[in-house]
Amino acid sequence: xxxxxxxxxxxxxxxxxxxxxxxxxxxxxxxxxxxxxxxxxxxxxxxxxxxxxxxxxxxxxxxxxxxxxxxxxxxxxxxxxxxxxxxxxxxxxxxxxxxxxxxxxxxxxxxxxxxxxxxxxxxxxxxxxxxxxxxxxxxxxxxxxxxxxxxxxxxxxxxxxxxxxxxxxxxxxxxxxxxxxxxxxxxxxxxxxxxxxxxxxxxxxxxxxxxxxxxxxxxxxxxxxxxxxxxxxxxxxxxxxxxxxxxxx
Numbered sequence: 001x002x003x004x005x006x007x008x009x010x011x012x013x014x015x016x017x018x019x020x021x022x023x024x025x026x027x028x029x030x031x032x033x034x035x036x037x038x039x040x041x042x043x044x045x046x047x048x049x050x051x052x053x054x055x056x057x058x059x060x061x062x063x064x065x066x067x068x069x070x071x072x073x074x075x076x077x078x079x080x081x082x083x084x085x086x087x088x089x090x091x092x093x094x095x096x097x098x099x100x101x102x103x104x105x106x107x108x109x110x111x112x113x114x115x116x117x118x119x120x121x122x123x124x125x126x127x128x129x130x131x132x133x134x135x136x137x138x139x140x141x142x143x144x145x146x147x148x149x150x151x152x153x154x155x156x157x158x159x160x161x162x163x164x165x166x167x168x169x170x171x172x173x174x175x176x177x178x179x180x181x182x183x184x185x186x187x188x189x190x191x192x193x194x195x196x197x198x199x200x201x202x203x204x205x206x207x208x209x210x211x212x213x214x215x216x217x218x219x220x221x222x223x224x225x226x227x228x229x230x231x232x233x234x235x236x237x238x239x240x241x242x243x244x245x246x247x248x249x
Contacts, residue, residue, distance in 0.1 A: 001034050001062035002141045002165060005206050005225045013228035017042030021055035028059035036228050037065040039078060040089055046081055050119060053082035070096060072103035076112050082119040085141025087168060092150040094157040101163040104142050106133040141165045143208060143226060147173035152192050159203045166226040167200045168208035169193055197222050213237055
């Protein structure tokens with residue numbers, strides 16, 4: 001997934017807010033590139049993340065987790081369960097972004113703790129610890145969420161932080177931050193989104209956004225490579241089509 005995004009291709013995913021390794025498998029077999037395990041807004045706990053990650057690995061889909069917060073402890077907690085990357089909420093400043101990267105990558109300082117015997121380390125039965133750390137740093141995907149008016153104002157500085165693979169615009173929280181809760185199409189919010197997308201593209205970085213079936217052409221047309229829809233929307237679209245066929249008789 002990370003290589004696909006860096007090649008300039010679109011990686012399509014689905015967000016899950018409740019625990020189900022079976023749904024992770026279904027989404028893999030349906031053809032999606034990745035699944036977002038949402039621990040910020042959903043009911044997913046640490047043990048759920050682990051088995052959902054196992055299902056992702058077994059079925060060939062990439063597991064990305066959104067931690068409960070941008071705190072280093074919450075980021076480490078999901079990574080230690082075996083996900084391949086994180087979508088970190090509420091990144092408003094360059095310092096926030098630097099702390100987020102440090103919480104994902106192994107290295108000096110008080111960022112991510114290095115422990116033997118975790119699932120990503122194959123329970124301590126895999127590669128030598130230095131090799132594991134280097135491989136994890138190379139493969140882990142870092143996505144930061146730009147979802148506040150403050151973040152939009154600071155996006156030029158945030159874009160200068162190394163180690164970030166995706167700069168994701170969160171329309172819902174941004175609309176709320178700007179005084180139009182739930183209305184990302186309000187002209188000031190829409191302009192802020194388009195302006196931020198332009199800056200991300202101009203910096204040569206990968207933008208990301210959520211998309212519905214209707215908005216997907218616009219989102220991908222704006223250069224977004226990291227794109228997901230929510231499972232209830234996919235179910236709703238399929239249910240409406242199915243029930244509509246019955247009603248047409």
